[in-house]
Amino acid sequence: MLLLGLAAGAAVLIGGLGGPTQLFGNSPLEQDWSATPAEVRVVDGDTLRLSDRVVRLRGLEAPPRGEACRDAAGREFDCGAGSAETLSRLVAGRGVACRVRGRDRFGRGLGECEAAGVELNGALVSAGWALAGEGALHPLEDAARAAGRGLWASGARPPQAWQARR
Template identity: 75%
Template sequence: MLPRRRIFRPAPSPRAWRGPLLLLGLAAGAATLVGLGGPTQLFGNSPREQEWAAAPADVRVVDGDTLRLSDRIVRLRGLEAPARGQACRDAAGREFDCGAGSAEALSRLLGGRGVSCRVRGRDRFGRGLGQCSTLGGTDAAGVELNGALVSAGWALAEDEGLAGMEGAARASGRGLWATGVRPPEGWSASR
């Protein structure tokens, strides 16, 4: 008896098709995302500027220069406020928490209103850096928080645009520049 001969070829191994099929699937998935209006910034390109807003119930003062807008944290751009727990001295020589004073001043400026911020960039902690204003209330235009906090004397200007406001606050003796108050250590009175 003669040995049987095979007259067909065996099917190709499924492993040989794994690479091309995977690439085909990824290409189809990417095309579907783009075609259905998926994210257009897939490779880390984010918009240079973003608008963040929050209703009054979603706004929290974290620090003298930091706000929580719902689930986002924004640091006011162009200024530096003392951190909570930073000690200042009043005219009588008593210590007080000037960071808490700065946070209270920001809270008064908010006045229970919502906030809108134009966010551009991030700080070293990943917080959005924003130019923020209040929304609604009796003044339709709202209060520009960055300038108002520096102008009230509760923050230092890091931006040239706010330097004049800091100078006016010092000259008028507002906030941390009130007569007899010594700002926190590390803050230069000649700045």
């Protein structure tokens, strides 16, 4: 009886005073994340580290580092590094703010982000360094392809996995 009373008391103490508050999925569906320029790191062409949080740009797909593409002369280059470099230029020396909605399969926040008034998701697709994954970005991808920007540069061949898309 005494053991049962101690167990019940411990459960009340843990649940009522110091237990985790997000056990049953009641965290907000949308969150605003931001970081100062010193806290922003580019992980790859579609992923940023904002201080201690990782956010993947929502609605697009950039090639991972090490993904091979070919230029107009047939020479191979790392198109994933090109995508990450473009994202680095977009955030260089700027704070980043993201509206995070949901998580990807790796637990990263999925967000629409901006740096100094530049919407990063659209800018990366518009520069030709990412594929549109959602409808709103498709016109930007189409324009990048037509203008031969980024991965669509005249004569360049995008990653093999992308050649069958759209």
